[in-house]
Amino acid sequence: MDEGHLSAFAPTLSLPPGDDASMAEQVGAPFAIPVLASILEHWPPGAVASIFCPNTSACATPDRYALAVDPDPLSLLSLAVQMTGPGPDAIAAAFTQLLDANYRGRPWGQVLQDLYLTSCPACWRPARIVAYHWHGYPPTLDSRAVRCEHCGFAGDTAVEPADRMAAAETKPGRSLHWQMMARVTPPQHELREKTEHALRFYTPRALWALWQSLRILADFSLPVDQRRALQWVLAEALWRGSNVATQPDLLWQASLRRPYRFEERNLWEVLHEALAYVQARSGRLPRSLITRSEMEQKVGPGSVFLGQRWPDAKTPHPGPDQMALALLAVPAPLPLYWLLRFVWSGWLFGRGAAARLQSHLELRPGGGEALETMLHDASKALSARLLPQGKLIAQWRWRGEADHSAAVLASLPNFTGELRVAAAGEREWVALAVSAASASTAASERRNLRKVGSATMREVIRRRGEPVRRERLQPHILAAWRRLGDLPPPATRQSHLEALLDPRTSPRAMVIWDRSGESWNSGQTPWWWLQEPPADWRPASDLAELRLVQLLTASSFPTTDALAWQLTLALPADLPPDRPWIDALIQSYCHPTDDGLALRLQDDPGRRRKELAALTGALVQVGLALGFEAADWSQDDLRVVEWLQGGRRRASFLLTATTALTPRLWRSREPLPGLQRFLVLPGGRAGLVQWRADHQPLWASAVASGGWTFVKFRHLRE
Structure with missing residues (x-):
């Protein structure tokens, strides 16, 4: 897979959803629809794309090339509706049928609306409660957000006694509770207690309304495509109606803890938001993107599969000029995230669908061993069944300090490509690694662990062109050991890494610095750097x-x-x-x-070039007026002015519009007697200069030792 195809869909990868994730990423993970669409659009014509999650290696048989989103039925539901879903009018008709369903002599939609009716505090006419606000353990109703269509009032008001009474009385009965929980796990199942924990992420009123909607849908007789569309609407509502929907940070917690403060949204509005969302996406992913295939779509406990088979039995394999791709989604070890998806799958599709996600409930943050166990067999089987020129792509996401990339890389087959890490958001990253299926290494090619690790460290630092911390080196070292068949067993792996990355024993041709560019001392964060940077150095x-x-x-x-x-x-x-x-x-x-x-207008390249030329001329004139000899020249997008006296350099001015000067400053770090150095930059670069000095050891060391003084453009104009 070349760089163009990789770049085409990499920005849409999102597993699991982060703080700013869309609802599609929440419900459609582990493969968001844009990922599938982009892969199929940019993969070479006539090629076969196969997409798998862990535990689906059985689908990768020699005579079947499948697009599978098993074991997560919510992912397949999202995919199926967007590929073959009905039009907006058909979905609206089915949704209206849901709201018109009889519930104890009244339309179900009217019952939902009445749950959130109140009096406007401004005009005393009927108004709608947009949301209830709760806090504490156990939760206490704190306030409510009211919106009046008559007088236009919108804001928070105090809770009335009727609100507290309704919140206490509106809850699932025993029969409904038993029926819905039995769709997830049997009463005596070992996971039943954990499954019950999911209920704390809903208020009793919201849970009752959602469960009743699901039960009403189950009794409907609808065409398959309309039923799927309504299931997706309710899946969206299960997320939006939970008390963690407005607090995505909670998805990353290690415990199953209810938020201290949360919002209970109006389920009538939530359902209509979900309806509009599904209407805008249903049937928008063309089936023609999957070529030469027969589509089989089943959502339910029997099979969660969307497959493509070669129509001609005489040609079960692609031709030698074609390629195959497998995309492996690595499940994030997030207990709450997978618990919610586990119970949603059971409520929507039944116990068989929920059972597919059971192994994910054992994942824990920091549980690298569990990831290795889950991924190794599946990825090995997928890689073995791909064509020799095929590719296996693994994607995973982590947040903050919980970097699982080392464990993931160590668990996957031999990777020949580089690890791509993209910044998805604040303190969040997505990693994408590409492996050739045919990569293999004989035992005779194995090398000493330290030698391989040291060579990998030097190569990573050389390519990056800047000092590197251990967090960035570690996954590359593990990947190199895996490629050469030298990966130590889990019990001793960490000790080998600690020995290699011990800053007191620097590998050959490397130096260890602190953040300020000085020699490393105990208690400081070590940065590894090369004794001699390469000639073609581009940080x-x-x-x-x-x-x-x-x-x-x-x-x-x-x-x-x-x-x-x-x-x-x-x-x-x-x-x-x-x-x-x-x-x-x-x-x-x-x-x-x-x-x-x-x-910014002042940073327009043409404008900056004119400004640099004017300032260069001004510095030359000032030098001549002060009795110096003055010389100037240009190189790339920077200009240099020097003042000389008696053939000796007295002042050197480096004028440029960017701070992309690391190699030049580093090579000018040695002080020269009688020479003053000035770095002339726009005032808008002051923040970048300070950031580099605070976070990049090369800059901190070069600026300090070279005696560079920062001068803003406007100071020269004055």
């Missing part, structure tokens, strides 16, 4: 800054995340920028407009 941070200016010169971007993704994909796969550095660049170069983020 990742410099490339990111130059590329960002090019992107902004060409167009604007709607959000910070959109620009961050595009910048990540515009760089080589092995030089991903850190999100804090991207944020610093955006703050320095961008300003908000009606179209989103745009390049």
Whole structure:
């Protein structure tokens, strides 16, 4: 798979959803629909794309090439509706049928609306409660948000006694509770107690309304496509109606703890939001994207599968010029995330569908061993069944310090491609690794663990062009050991890594620094760097800054995340920028407009070139007026002015519009007697200069030892 095909769909990967994830990512994970669409659109014509989650290696048989989203039925539901779902009018008709269903002599929709009726505190006419606010353990009703269509009032008001009474009385009865929980696990099942924990993430009123809606749907006689569409609507409502929907941070917690403060939304409005969402997406993914195939779609306990088979039995395999792809989604070890998906699957499809996710409930943050056990057999089987020129792509996501990339890489087959890491959001990353199915290494090629690890460290640092911390080195070391068949067993793996990454015993041709660019001392964070950087040295941070200016010169971007993704994909796969550095660049170069983020007017490249030429001429004239000899020259997008006296350099001015100067500053780090050095930059780069000095040891060391003084453009004009 070449870089173009990889870049085409990498920005849409999202597993599991993060703080700013859309509802499609919440319900449609582990494979969001844009991932599938982009893969199929950009994969070479006539090729076969096979998508698998763990535990689906049985689908990868020699005579079947399948697009499978098993074991997660919610993912398949989202995919099936978007590929073959009915039109908006048909979904609306089925939704109306749901709301018109008889519930104890009244339309079900009317019952839902009455749950949230009150009097407007301003005009005393009927008004709608938009949300209830709860807090504490156990939860206490705190306030309510009211909206009046008569006088326009909208805001929070105090809770009335009738609200507390309704909250206490409206809850599932024993029969409904037993019926819905039995759809997930039997009463005596070992997971029944854990399953019951999921109920704490709903208020009794919301749970009753959602369960009644699901039970009414189960009694309907609807065409298959309309039933699936309504199931997706209710799946969206199960997420939006929970008390963690407005607090995505809770999905990353290790315990099954209810939030201290949460919001209970109006289920009538939630259902209509979910309806509009599904209507906008149903049937929008063309079936023609999966070519030469017969489609089989089943959602339910019997089979969760969307497959493609070759129509001609005489040609069960692709031709030698075709390729095959398997995309393996790595489940995140998030107990709450998988518990919710587990019970949702049972409520929607029954016990058989929920059982497919049972193994995911044992995952725990930091549980690298569990990930290895889950992934190793499936990935090995998938890789073995791909064509020799096929590819296996693994995707996973982590947050903050809980980086599971090392465990994931160690569990997957031999990877020949580089690890791509993209900054998905604040403190969040998505990793994508590509493996050739035919990669193998004989035992005779195995090498000493330290030798292989040291060589890998040097290569990673050389390509990145900047000092690197252990968090970035560790997954590459493990991947290198795996490629050569030298991966130590789990019991001793960490000790080998600790020995290799011990800053007191630096590998050959490397030095260990602290953040300020000084020699490392105990108690400080170590940074590994090369004793001699390569001649063609292009640091990742410099490339990111130059590329960002090019992107902004060409167009604007709607959000910070959109620009961050595009910048990540515009760089080589092995030089991903850190999100804090991207944020610093955006703050320095961008300003908000009606179209989103745009390049500041004063940073237009043509304008900056004219400004640099004018300042260069001014410095030459000032030097001559002061009695110095003055010389100037240009190189790439920077200019140099030097003042000389008696043939000796007295002052050197480096003028440029960017801070992409790391190699030049580093090579000018040695002080020269009688020479003063000045770095002349726009005032808007001051934040980048400070950021580099605080976070990049090369800059901190070079600026301090070279005696560089920062001068703003406006100071020269004055």
